Amino acid sequence: xxxxxxxxxxxxxxxxxxxxxxxxxxxxxxxxxxxxxxxxxxxxxxxxxxxxxxxxxxxxxxxxxxxxxxxxxxxxxxxxxxxxxxxxxxxxxxxxxxxxxxxxxxx
Amino acid sequence: xxxxxxxxxxxxxxxxxxxxxxxxxxxxxxxxxxxxxxxxxxxxxxxxxxxxxxxxxxxxxxxxxxxxxxxxxxxxxxxxxxxxxxxxxxxxxxxxxxxxxxxxxxxxxxxxxxxx
Numbered sequence: 001x002x003x004x005x006x007x008x009x010x011x012x013x014x015x016x017x018x019x020x021x022x023x024x025x026x027x028x029x030x031x032x033x034x035x036x037x038x039x040x041x042x043x044x045x046x047x048x049x050x051x052x053x054x055x056x057x058x059x060x061x062x063x064x065x066x067x068x069x070x071x072x073x074x075x076x077x078x079x080x081x082x083x084x085x086x087x088x089x090x091x092x093x094x095x096x097x098x099x100x101x102x103x104x105x106x107x
Numbered sequence: 108x109x110x111x112x113x114x115x116x117x118x119x120x121x122x123x124x125x126x127x128x129x130x131x132x133x134x135x136x137x138x139x140x141x142x143x144x145x146x147x148x149x150x151x152x153x154x155x156x157x158x159x160x161x162x163x164x165x166x167x168x169x170x171x172x173x174x175x176x177x178x179x180x181x182x183x184x185x186x187x188x189x190x191x192x193x194x195x196x197x198x199x200x201x202x203x204x205x206x207x208x209x210x211x212x213x214x215x216x217x218x219x220x221x222x223x
């Protein structure tokens with residue numbers, strides 16, 4: 001079945017560093033992938049969408065890549081801040097979502 | 108823009124009772140709304156897709172008689188959990204898609220249902 005995996009359940013990094021989260025998909029070829037931020041007890045908030053023919057997309061401190069050969073998307077937060085601490089979800093076409101990576105940015 | 112609200116945010120009900128959750132798109136018309144269920148540390152699981160004015164389409168394994176969905180207007184969809192049991196306790200999240208947008212979904216804040 002179509003599946004999205006996010007490699008880490010949790011990731012801790014130091015403030016100011018770049019956080020890199022990984023999303024891998026199997027058994028399908030999504031035309032796009034989306035990244036969301038979810039805070040505890042809240043719904044996901046849309047951050048970025050990247051299409052399969054786009055290699056990279058940026059929005060402020062966020063950068064997303066899409067590698068159809070590796071079947072992977074990377075999500076980067078540069079100059080990370082404690083306020084970036086949240087769970088980040090990767091979602092693809094056909095409403096397939098990964099379980100999320102809980103990012104903690106330590107001051 | 109593109110704000111989706113859910114009501115209530117939390118609800119506790121007794122086994123055997125029914126509970127209704129509302130999902131509203133506040134500043135746009137949502138031709139399609141989606142209902143998800145989320146378990147701790149697990150993926151969002153799509154339960155059903157509802158289109159305004161027509162019957163909802165349920166995902167495999169989701170009981171349509173237990174999870175009643177109504178999408179009566181372009182800004183409101185409701186999910187009713189009928190004859191609730193403790194195993195129905197979960198975080199229910201709706202999302203809405205704007206007319207003409209086939210990619211982005213705007214999620215509501217979620218409803219925490221606890222069945223005692």
